[in-house]
Amino acid sequence: MVLLEMKILLSYSKNHFDPTSSRVSKYRYTSAANIASNLYRLLTNYGDVEYIDSGEFESVRNKEYDYIFGIANNFEKIIKLVKFKKSILIAVNMHPTKRNKILRDFISANKLSKSSYSAWDMHPNNFAKAIKGCSQILLFGNSITRNSYISQSTAPEKIITLNYGSSVPAKLANNRKTHHNFLYYVSEVGLRKGFDIIQGLFIDLHQKDINFSLTVVGKCTNRHYQQQIYDLQKILRGKFKHIDWVKPGTALYYKILSSNDYVIVPSLEEGQVGSLLDCIKSGLVPLITNTTGYSYAPFGYLEKEISSDVNHRILLEAISTSNTNYREIRKKSLNYYKKYHESWSKKLASVLDKLLNDSDVWPKFNFILPVHNKQNSIYNLLCLLNHPLNKYRNVDLHIILDGCSDNTSSVVNKWIKKSRRFYQVRVSTLNDVFEVKSNNYGLKQSNGDYSVIIQDDNYIYDRYFLFDFAYVLQTFHDYAIIGGLAGVNYYPLGTKLSGSGQIAMAKNEVYWRQDLQTSEELIKYFYEVDACMRGPLVIRNQLLEQHGYLDEVYAPLYQDDIDICFRFKSIGYKIGVLLIDVVNASQTIANYDSKMMKKWEKIIVRNAKIFYKRWHPSSEKNYIKISHSKIQDGIIIKYLSHIIYRTDGRTLLKYCMDKIYAFIFQ
The missing domain is CATH 3.40.50.2000 (Glycogen Phosphorylase B;)
Structure with a gap:
């Protein structure tokens, strides 16, 4: 919805872009002109836009606006001089404290002369004041740029991070045979x-x-x-x-x-x-x-x-x-x-529309958690999951009790009553249909932007992972599914593989798991793979509605997650992994008896045959790795989380008592 009666102030640089002048600026192809002109063009769809040079801040004294958009220069002065509903800081650099430290450290480490500094290299403190005083930050950069702000105590939800593109027409010409x-x-x-x-x-x-x-x-x-x-x-x-x-x-x-x-x-x-x-x-x-x-x-x-x-x-x-x-x-x-x-202005338009219409700028995640007989561990798992969901807030959680014959239901209800939450929780009951059908039950009721499938033995210790997932999904729009536990690449039957990590070369399937066991370097990237394993598995809801849900031919379990990844790949989408701090405790399979294990092994063989008959994986994996810097928790918080919310269901007190007992008697 477009509102045409708003009053908006845009403070930027008239030296780079001036809508009131017919003169073509010699700086029209600079990033400043590119961003300022696109902001001005898009904001005029919402009402009257007053454009000023950031040095003209006195000209707006005592005026009233619905929204203020402005670069850091004199931003803190403008928000003191005028009345406004919301203020959006336009940032095109790293946080000033981080920026200044990087430059000082480089000078010191390389014993460079202080004459290396230019007058504008070091950012003044008023930039930090602008960051604290604004309602939202519209940041042009990537995850590293974003994290420079978060590391200086800026709340992740305050920062909207966008790429931008060049406004200079391109001419491609390079036919040389050597490249030096x-x-x-x-x-x-x-x-x-x-x-x-x-x-x-x-x-x-x-x-x-x-x-x-x-x-x-x-x-x-x-x-x-x-x-x-x-x-x-x-x-x-x-x-x-x-x-x-x-x-x-x-x-x-x-x-x-x-x-x-x-x-x-x-x-x-x-x-x-x-x-x-x-x-x-x-x-x-x-x-x-x-x-x-x-x-x-x-x-x-x-x-x-x-x-x-x-x-x-x-x-x-x-x-x-x-x-x-x-x-x-x-x-x-x-x-x-x-x-x-290249199409950055379309994304900017979408963000502005949400900001100016008071919509949530963060996409909604629907969490789907099927649970089967986890009375001893589900409370810890839910307490742990509550942290990232509360941090992000634009979520809901659907707990599906699937054929529980123990006390799981009572434990879940106890957690619902005791937990402090900023999101909705609902509980459904199914008659032991197992994970393919129970996940589909949840997926078909999701109403947000993305569905997140987690298992009842996935313990997520990453409190900010949803902000990273949202950034990746909003930036890299051609990725249909992303996983947080591990990726996997499949190969033709009979392929011989060698390398680090988990490799399977069975008669019925050949795959290579892609996680930290494969390479510790993968933690630095958002990387493309053939498919992702559950825990968590994030899927675009729009694609599910258009192209179908998990294929229940794989019911009761196994290979359905891999199959849907290949289905979306077949229509032109990509599959990616952004590794998070999650433990897959394998608590369901660990409790199977020999009879159930034989049944499980038959299902694996059957479903692998279905998969290979339907899909024909290639040996070539010409995939790209995109640099990504995750939002980091403090080391102490992360360490304590792993102790307090244990995957074996023990409380902290029982854990400590067990340690003391082992120390004395063993």
Whole structure:
């Protein structure tokens, strides 16, 4: 619903974008102009928008607005001068405290002169005041940018994190057979943009007599970096070129981009680098640090160090990449940009619509928890689950008592009465239909954006995981299902596999589980797989309604979760994993007797045959890994959670008494 009578104030930079002027700004292709112009265009759909330069804050004294949108500069002054309903801070950098610390630490660690600082490198305290004073933060960046705020005690629910895209028209042209041309293209050559790393890295490559060319585009922030440019010209000679600034969209701009293979931006701190997006859009492959705000680095991230073996390895790998591999990497890089950055204004429009209509900006999760005979453990499991659900709030929980013949129902009702919650809980009873049908029962009653299937022996110790899941699902829209426990890749029958982690090479199925046992590095990524295992399993409700629920041919259990992943993959969607702190205690299977285990083994064989008859997994797993930084709990809180909410159902007191008993008598 669009409201046309609102009064909105937008405070940005008239130097970059001014809707009252007919003059075309020379900065019209900058990130500031891009964001400001799109905000102005979209906000005008809701009423009267007054646009001011952030330095003109006195001009709005004593005025009244429904909403205020503004960058950090003078934001804290504006909210004191006017009356308003809500204020939204537009942030395009990391939290000032985090930013300042990164720069100071880099100067100290590398014993650099204080002349490295430019006047605007260090953010003043008024930025922090603006963060505290606003209703919401509209942050352009990625999960690392977001976590710089959360680490400084900003509530996760206050931050809406968005990608944005380049406004410069793209021209793709690169038909070279060798790829050793590097472009460092930035708005400013200086400390924050990592030029010290550039200088050290390329001098070392030159001294090792490696063939390359380096083009630097950008104005120096001070005399210190002007001298560095001069020194680099003398050392590298014909391998080096510096251009003060090039206007985007000109013939010279496209000539420079088409003459290079890689854009290298080792920034120490950013929100999301606009010039980097411009280059990627035109086909250059990114070589970046993890603080550029960009989440895809095909060669891995550069380290924020002047002398780094990792950085040398990445550049040498880039230079030695074959023409065929380069084209494949370039294609992936372009596809990533097009999918997750190019249509950014549509996502911005959706967020603004929710903000201006007082809708919840966070998507709703419906939790489905089937339970069978867990009287000794379900109370702890629910107490633990209550933490993340209360943190996120826009959730509901559907507990399905499936054929419980013990005291589980009474324990669940006791928890409902005693627990402090900010969400709704409902309880249903089924006649022991087991997990495929009980999960479908819950899925078909879900009314939110996403359904979350968890099992009655999944213990989730991650209090903020829903904010991470929401970010991933809202940002990477072509992922139909994501899992938090583990991913799995399936292979043709008879395939021989070797490597770390759980590998199954049975007659009836061949798969390789993808989790921390496979590689500890996976905790740093949101990564693509063939399928996800339950616990938790998050599914887009809209896709379930359109393409069907769990296939009950797999009832009572096993392979239904893998099957639905392959079904969504077959219509063009992806499956991903974002590992969280969850323990699958396997408490159901552990209680099976030999008769039940034989029945279970027959079901596994039967369902694997159904799966392989229906689907034909490939041996090729050409999947991408997207960098993701999770919201972290404090170490003490996490440790205590694992002690207090034990998977064996014991209370903390009983746990401590058992430990004391074991110490004395054993």
